[in-house]
Amino acid sequence: MRTGARHSLAELYRPADLVVLGLGVTIGAGIFSVAGRQAATMAGPGVILSFMxxxxxxxxxxxxxxxxxxxxxxxxxxxxxxxxxxxEVWAWIIGWALILELQLAAAVVARAWGELTVRAIANFGVQLPAPDLVVDLLVLLILGLLAATVALNARIGLRALWVMVAAKLLAIGAVIVVGAFHVVPANFGDFYADPKPLDEPSTTVLDVFLGQSHAFGWFGIFAAAPAIAFAYIGFDIVATAAEETVNAPRAVPKGMIRSLVLATIIYIAVAVVMVGMIPYTRISLDAPLSSAFRGVGVDWMAHVIDIAAVLGLTTVILVLLVGQTRVMFSMARDGLMPRRLATISRRYHTPSRVTLVIGGIAILLAEFAPVSTLEQLVVMGALFAFMFVAAGVIVMRRRMPHLDRGFSVPLSPALPALSLLATLWLMVNLHVITWVWFALWMLFGLLVYLGYGRRHSLLAAPRPAPFPDAAPGRGRHRR
Known part of the structure; x- marks a missing residue:
């Protein structure tokens, strides 16, 4: 099926832009907190292995x-x-999971951005009246501003992303270099801290099966990995920009892989600095990295970290809105969502209508829903999609072995199968309640599909057959 001009996206991204897009969403404020929290509560210095x-x-x-x-x-x-x-049915299920992941993530990160910005302002000595109200106003401001940017001018959004990513990478570089001068090798000595029962029983699916849960030691190192995986999630958003990328079959794989590898190196470097500056038993859970620098007498780095964290979350929100827009745009173009959402603005040359709808929903969620308690649902939605993508590689290799591929997974089907197993392992380390909420969301989504998507899908729409014996929908190629 060919899409008309009103439903086609213009080319915008080049290979370097995709790397920036990936770094923009994978490196947020969590880089300054996740290593410290997992080291203090679950893995000790072994958190470095957890990141790997x-x-x-x-x-x-x-x-x-x-x-x-x-x-x-x-x-x-x-x-x-x-x-x-x-x-189509499985596509709807994955699309519905992606809507949960990206829409909820935008709201969660926007809420965290507001709270972090207020705290950063307070750290500079400015006392704000009614801080809770200020957070609400900041959340409204950032989501409204970024949604408008994505809706009205994609190129301005890309340029802003370049500037913010460059600034936060400079700040992170300063954290790594300055922190490296204060690393004490003895702090890595207890690399495999002795296992001990958790203070509060864990409620993950894996713990239910095992009947026990421990922190530290090898169990703690592996248990910390799913929480850390939340930091890496987002590289997949680069794939949503494929239609807008020059020479996409080769540029998109390179952009995704390079951004993820760079993000992994940066995360591990920060983790090494984090656990190397002070013993893991003295790490503060409120502001791990800032407290570590204060502990070694470098108080001014706390301000650098605050600025980098605010910039980091800003780029995350921006890229999440871009990714969510493209997913819902594609679903609308196929008729599974209202077709009007797949219209490209003639004035701005962007899918502005769906972008503003997504921005509005994110504002409502961030302002009125307890999004801070739903972070694991974001991870669940992403991992669910990961699982289908890994299975898709195996199935496509068997069904369409001669299809032209700009990139091929080496050692297939072994590596895709390993990816499938690794994803399942991360999923069983999520809380049982997360599985329950995810199941309810997917059940609701199935009802929406049966009530709307199936009846409005392009596959259900009658179309004249090109040949007398051609069946409706036969030979449909999506792009």
Whole structure:
């Protein structure tokens, strides 16, 4: 099927832009907190290995995304891949999971951005009246501003992303270099801290099966990896930009892999500095990295960290809005969402209508829903998509072995199968309540599909057959 001009996205991104897009969403404020918190509560200095384990799991998924995006360079990412490989019903399920992941993530990160900005202002000695009200106003401001930027001028949004990513990388570089001068090798001595029962029983699916849960030691190192995986999630958003990328079959795989590898190196470097400056038993959970610098007498670095964290979350929100827009745009273009959402603005040359709708929903969620308690649902939605992408590589290799691929996963089907297993392992380390909420969301989504999507889908719409014996919908190629 060919899409008309009113439903086609213009080329915008070049290879370097995709790397910036990936770094913009994978490196947020969590880089300054996740290492310290997991070191203090779960893995000790072994958190460095936890970052490596999570990074390897993410890289396996990234390789699978790279192959499918090189074969199907269209907006929609895992939704588009699943549509071609498994059909419309499974595509709807994955699209619905991506909506949960990206829409909720934008609200969660925006809320965290508001709270972090207020704290950063307070750290500079400025006392704000009614800080809770200020947070609400800041959340409204940042989501409104970034949604308008994405809706009205994609190029301005890309330029702003370049500036902010460059600034936060400079700040992170300062953290790594300055912190390296205060690393004490003895702090790595207890690398495999003795295991001990958790103060509060864990409620993950894995713990239910094992009947026990421990912190530290090898169990703690592996248990910390799923929480750290949250930091890596986002590289898949690069695939949603495939339709807007010059020479996408080759540029998108390179952009995804390079951004994830760079992000992994940066995260591990920060983790080494974090646990090397002070013993893990003295790490503060409120502001781990800032407190570590204060502990070694470098108080001014706390301000650098605050600025970098605010910039980091800003780029995350921006890229999440871009990714969510492209997924819902693709679903609307296929008729599974209202077709009006797939209209390209003639004035701004962007899918402005769907962008403003997404921005409005994010504002409502961030202002009125307890999004801070729903972070694991973001991870669940992403991992669910990872699982289908890994399976998609295996199935497509068997069904369409001669299809032109700009990138191929090495050692297939072994590596895709390993990616599938790694993703499942990360999923069973999520809380049971997360699985329950995710199941309810997917059940609701299935009802929406049966009530709306199936009846309005382009596959259900009658179309004249090109030949007398051609069946409706036969031979449909999505892009």
């Amino acid at each position: 384990i999570a990074g390897i799991a993410a890289l396996l998924a990234c390789l699978c995304y790279a192959e499918l995006s090189s074969t199907m360079p269209a907006s929609g990412s895992a939704y588009t891949f699943t549509y071609v490989i498994f059909g």
